[in-house]
Amino acid sequence: MQNQFRCSCPCTSALDIVGDKWTLVIIKDMILLNNRTFKDFSESDEAIATNILSSRLKMLLEYEIIRKEKLPDNKQKNIYILTQKGLNLTPVIIDLIIWSDGNLRENHSTLLPTAQLDSVKNDKESFISMLIENYKKRNWKR
Amino acid sequence: MQNQFRCSCPCTSALDIVGDKWTLVIIKDMILLNNRTFKDFSESDEAIATNILSSRLKMLLEYEIIRKEKLPDNKQKNIYILTQKGLNLTPVIIDLIIWSDGNLRENHSTLLPTAQLDSVKNDKESFISMLIENYKKRNWKR
DNA sequence: CCGGATCCGTTTCGATACTG
């Protein structure tokens, strides 16, 4: 299969990644819901098709925003883990959630997993750092 | 023509807008380059096709992220102006630019209009406020 | 069952030509 994406054109990388509904959903659910397996993602509320999911995971691997590992206790299961580069997208995700909450009052359930919102608005910077540190503690055990 | 977008589903609004390469490009160029006319957008570096541009402007109007006006001194020319809701996306854009600069070193010209980067990294919050205030001063004259 | 890959009809994109 040909690449469906153009890593050969780095100047548009940021928009390939963030300017795409599905990569954004995947990254958001990794950070906020700690999704890790193919199954986790394919069962998410946003109902991504498996072929699309597959193509996006490849793209994110290619960009080194995530990496692929085996579960230490279950060598069968593949898991996808955010790299530092991927975790660095946390501020973008959080700002998007804050915007969504403030400006799309009707319904923002897609972007808001919990009642963490107050905490976010209270001190955004520490909330972001906390998310990143918690993520690393849970998933970066080597 | 049928609507190409589904405003009937507000729960995915944020991703319709930000999870789309072109709406993101349009908003970014409004904030950073003060693009205002159809021509401005269609001549931007990213080379958006006129039909796509047209559909995205309609979508952004529908979401009230921009509004359409006539130039006061030239009743012929349509201009598109960010609303408050649209301007509230500035933090998302800026965070994306910062991420792009820090993590896609190869080439980030698409997202970086000027050498304002140092200023951003120095004090992000005031830079964002400044961008928004400047935008209003230039475009919100009634 | 899980992690995908393949197939295939439908939708959307996007380059260009065209119109008022």
Add this chain to the structure above:
DNA sequence: CAGTATCGAAACGGATCCGG
């Protein structure tokens, strides 16, 4: 200049298949 129409190409996404 500000869009709209056209049309082939690409992407989507539901269903299905398949190896482990």
